[in-house]
Amino acid sequence: MTALLDSRTYAPSSPDTATRLRVVDPGPLTTLQDAGRAGLAHLGIGGCGPADRAAAALANRLVGNPEGAPLLENVMGGLTVATSSPRYVSVTGAPAEVRVDGSIVAEPQRLYLHAGQRLSIARPPWGVRVYVAIAGGLAGRQVFGSCSTDSLSGLGPPALRTGDELQVGAVVSDPPSARLELTGTALPTGVIDLGFRWGPRDSLFSTADMRTLTSTTWSVGADSNRVGVRLTGPALSIGVVNLPSEGMPLGAIQVPPSGQPIVFLADHPVTGGYPVIGVVTEPDLDLLAQAPPGARVSFSAMAGG
Known part of the structure; x- marks a missing residue:
């Protein structure tokens, strides 16, 4: 119909x-x-x-x-x-x-x-x-x-x-007469490097786990969607964590009990109870949103983050 x-x-x-x-x-x-x-x-x-x-x-x-x-x-x-x-x-x-x-x-x-x-x-x-x-x-x-x-x-x-x-x-303005600059719109087909800033709960993770996050080439899971991209790789160890629910920003790298990170996208929940080890920058989230299952992802901590 x-x-x-x-x-x-x-x-x-x-x-x-x-x-x-x-x-x-x-x-x-x-x-x-x-x-x-x-x-x-x-x-x-x-x-x-x-x-x-x-x-x-x-x-x-x-x-x-x-x-x-x-x-x-x-x-x-x-x-x-x-x-x-x-x-x-x-x-x-x-x-x-x-x-x-x-x-x-x-x-x-x-x-x-x-x-x-x-x-x-x-x-x-x-x-x-x-x-x-x-x-x-x-x-x-x-x-x-x-x-x-x-x-x-x-x-x-x-x-x-x-x-x-x-x-x-109704059309109110014509398309731009000059050709728009399209450079930078090509998608990477190799490892997608995501810039991020530590926190707010990075202190709950060991130095070894923080090193694992940034040294691992992660794989995008098949169950990723508009809520978040699920990554697979060596599990991070958060131990027993009792956090009250707190705000979840766009790009949050949340670590659930499985130890496999989830990066939140556009339809992410506004609160969550699992620790967020870092937050991915918004420009790099656009690249991550285009990553198909099996794509490889790495994390790079930004200066001052």
Whole structure:
């Protein structure tokens, strides 16, 4: 059944009632994401938003949208969409083959999609998340000021299904005439080195465990998701720890009883009772959000951290 997602409060412009983006095939998982729900942790509400914030912001800039405008976050390709009116669209994030009506697009970062044409994204050869933005921005039902889908709490619209239609805003600015600088957007295919700062509970760990964290090449587990990336390697020993629940920031490296670190991503819980040995910097979290199962990860402590 076709479902039109409700548009109430997101308004980069007045909604263009004649334009819809139709989901022909959502692939394994496609959600709507915007800038998220910042500043609500005291209410138990997580930040959410794109897992790879840099890629999402670039996608919106490429079509003239505000950086936080709602767009699609697709996991592992398989997505096919069509628009009812001609629009610029952009594709960023994991480098995937893009086709329009079956023909390969040589430079898919920004393209002009005619009414009824189908944009299809293949499975990326490396990387996890692909972002699709459309000029004018998408519209969705807002919960606590955001239409982002939060996989942990269930807030926001559900994951997209075949036949869903999303309302598109009216275009208020043309895409940048100058080619945007795309250097630095390539994803590493070797070991992903994550900068982090120690704390707040690093004092609970031995010197040997701290050395293990930074000297080990960790592997990304298959059970990683938007909540967090689970790493496998030599177990850290935290012993018996009785901590009251405390705030969990984006990028927290939490060590549960298994001793296998978890790095929290966009849909992370706002509190937790296991110790956090360090916090990964936000730019490096974008890289981690693109790490597929089996990818290798290392940690580098930042000066002064």
